[in-house]
Amino acid sequence: MTAGTTDSVQPARLRPPANQIIELDVQGMTCASCAARIEKKLGKLDGVQASVNYATEKAHVVAPADVDADALIATVQAAGYDAALPTPEAEPRDRAAEIKRRLIVAAVLAVPVIAMAMIPPLQFPGWQWVSLALATPVVTWAAWPFHRSAFVNLRHGAATMDTLISLGTSAAYLWSLFALIFGEAGAIGMTHHWTFNLSHDHQLSSVYFEASVGIITFILLGRYIEARSRQDASSALRALAEVGAKSVTVLRGGAEVTVPIEKLAVDNEFVVRPGEKVATDGVVVSGSSAVDNSVITGESLPVDVAPGSTVVGASVNTTGRLVVRATAVGADTQLAQIAHLVELAQTGKSKSQALADRISGVFVPVVIALALITLLVWLVLGESATFAVTAAVSVLIISCPCALGLATPTALLAGSLRGSQLGILIRGPEALEEAHRIQVIALDKTGTITAGQMSLDSVVPAEGITSEELLRLAASLEAASEHPIARAIVKAYSGRPGALEDFRNVPGLGIQARVDDRAAAAGNAALMAKLGLEVPEQLEQAAVEAGKRGASTVLV
Template identity: 40%
Template structure:
């Protein structure tokens, strides 16, 4: 199945989008057809053996609309060529000219009423030319001549409206066009009747029709609708601002080193392996790894992380990030459409064009709405004629019903909210792939999360080494040899502790992995094992001698790594993976949202229980192999729960796919994970909380919009039909109907735009993150050399190069200080001064700079 997007032209309301969607669904081999009124797009999957783009375009055209394949350039238009903004500009020009012709029309038709109501003087020339039965034809023709340009400027309503009517698919344009054209036609008919009256000396007939021309209504209806459409277009233009900002992050050119020389090339010409040069003030044009240089990057627009990131040789860089300080050379590894920024743009664009399940209700209503309104208009006018009302009265009722009905608000209720919501998520590093995922996420009641790399840092460290019958160095050498070829986080911890103690790994061969249990290898005629209790039990190696030690490690929340030679245990290492600074706060917020939290881990029950208690989680499922995580998710679903699974997006792929909503966390440069419905650009569980909050806000907004759209039509259509006229004498005019209809659509769009004020809840966790990141070992020393003083200060709270500079500047300004060196990595500062400076003075200066002196 191939996924394709098309641009659809000519749609104006939800009846249009429903008709296009219905026409395409009828084609064999099409699936997941979604038509978005807001973005004028069609998105679907189709079997290339059964249909093709030409057939899809033909189906859309047969329905009365235009279509074309949305190519790469159309998918990512330059902000200056944004179609929504261009449409708003065109609408503004049309509106200005319409108002220019409408104002004199209104003055001519209503100058007498203005004089009565507001005491406005009427020039003698106006009275001479337009007042009195003798001037009735002049009065009518003047209005007709002024209304015709208005109708021409807004001819779209008539052309598209009647075309769709004749195709058997009337839409909002049909209602507006019919109402305005009927008013104009009645005015022309009135001119003929007045001409007849003059020719036959029937001045009473002339006077009667001279007061019921409806010509100003013909111009007023389309002008007021255009006012609403212009305001709507402006508001809709704002919905795409997040996408526009993302587009601006993608550089158009890059500086590369080829043949030993620097040259500037379009980003489309970048190739994998190119050496790219990025200087201060430039954006990273591709994903890659720093080869040389050092700088700080502002990645906030990509990840939502406000703190600049320090980058040195070997560090990864992400496309779209802004280079702040130094110049770097990096090797391009992902270019073109594979870069992070391009994938983000594509995901946000596709999500904004998708449809939430709740939109199906609006589509079903829209499919019958316009025909029903036309029937109501005809029935209402017929009933009033049967009750003895005048033709003019019944005619006014029909026009009012036609123009007050608003299918636009139904069509805009969901796509505007989804576009704003997904755009707002992207601004904060939360990528939600579709409207369906957004709606489902809002309704989950259970959150299942992996432990390693999700709740914890995913970088365990060895906290204890317990050899059994062999020297410590030998145990570490064997452990390092077994883990040398593994990419598992625990292997990295083992290799790290061996390197720290200066132990070389023992060379081994014949590696064999036991998935989820450990590894086996051979050296010096022995078979060595490294793994968990399950592996040792399978090999018949008893653990009774170390049971107390295993229990103690588990109670402390550490994971035991067992090592055996042949059939005997030779030692164990304890590894602890510390929770992320924000994990506990995130879990607390999940509970506040009414969600149950379940932790899945491959650790033993005691280790899992220690982490569960520490994090405040209701339930922990221990000893879970990667391939069994999906089964546990399925069990929860079978029990009636709607489940969101949070994992790293790779090992947890089956569980992510099984869950109602899969959330990939910590996948900053691998954002196109097919198994996940949402991707968090940072390894921060608080973003998962914000994703749920955002989804609920969007769904609530959609329901508000649909309620407004439905209640508006339920109340206004009967009023327009005159149900209150017999009892209260209340009757809406066509002009008021048109104004009310425009207001309805504008209100729906403005309500959706409130989502732009959504703010992520990170404030409470930021302090914890800073404390966790800035933990240091207390160690200070003082030394005097004559009148000079040298002091090393341990400072808590420095996180980036900016912090380093702030501390340097603050200390340098102290009286007597002659030299300051700040070590960001070590969390310390060395100060030389010509006087003895008390510790309290240092503490005050550091505190004033926003940090803490701890030694």
């Protein structure tokens, strides 16, 4: 009898990085220009290479041994931001909730302002003053993070996307306020005439409150979606890190003591009972069993282990009791290193993202310069100051969105996280960027592309028994086993199994029991040899053929 599966592959141990790598959590970034500025400041330190990712709010720094984290944090703070070493146990800040409050207020107040400005029948006498009252909280309180960021960066002689947002929305608001007080826009009965024709406004007869509140609301919406994506990303990383065991049964003086996983140290011996997760990477000291490594390797078939075999943390012990000596704990385990690689994939930058960040770094000064040029050109051409200022403000307003610096890192973030959820480990952003050039894919084992569910491949009976009788006997034996092959055999039999008694698991070999008051066994060739049973040549040949197809054989 054969069940379709794949040969198990022991996972290779990941090598720790040779260089000193320091990870920092960076606070205060509001756009890709902020990340580019911090990266530039860190890069000025001797021997330091830094990659700052706005989407994940993290800095990945490669530094010489004589450069400590305090020096890096001080450099980030000198640039106008804040940084700290990661604290996994700290409760993550709910930035999405903070933005959501401002977004709700902005949206509720912005809708009537935009509606009154765009729909002339809604422009009742004094509507523009009502727009002023509704727009003021949006431009001041809801947009306060943009204004604060612009001020902080101005103190350090820098300009970011928030500088554009703050300048554009403030200019539109203040110019509209000026038109209300000193121009014709404040006259009761003033309306905006809807037209598709371009015209020059020389008499301060228009207000632009809808532009201010609209930009602020839509950018807050984008920031909220971005913050939610980051939280989902962090949740996925935490879920990956939490796959491992939370507690472990350690042997101390011959007694079993259950302690938190954080208390486990290298060379400690711990017990793994059937159905439990292996607490950490280690070597089997005593006992034999089959261990499910699918969480690490994706391989659906458990691996038989015995004294001297290596086991991986977060794998599941399926049958026998094991005593394991820990060889790696905490950040040194394979699971922790896999989670670290996923995080590095999000922190790194592809060529296109690096280009987008460089463009974002010069985009803001260029836009401000263009607004000033627009103002001067119209004044030189003889237009009124009113029209020239309106044109300059328009340049600032239409340049506010910052999708350039957000689209690339967000796409990379979503791609690497989705890959990790599907069991695909993406080494870095360069891999995603170059994926379109792939022509040939080499897979190290079929477990990578299979569903991970065992199924019955074929039934080969010996002389004197039918296939149906053989399958019934095998299903009856395997009904009490939790092994994936056992479940596949039981699933393949739709009839009524026999009465099972005296069931006994033989770790690494198979099972023994009495079915309908007859002695029976199922397992590998070693179990048959142990029981003194000779395997017919016909069945030996069938087992060889099954092995060529990548199937495992169960002898009954």
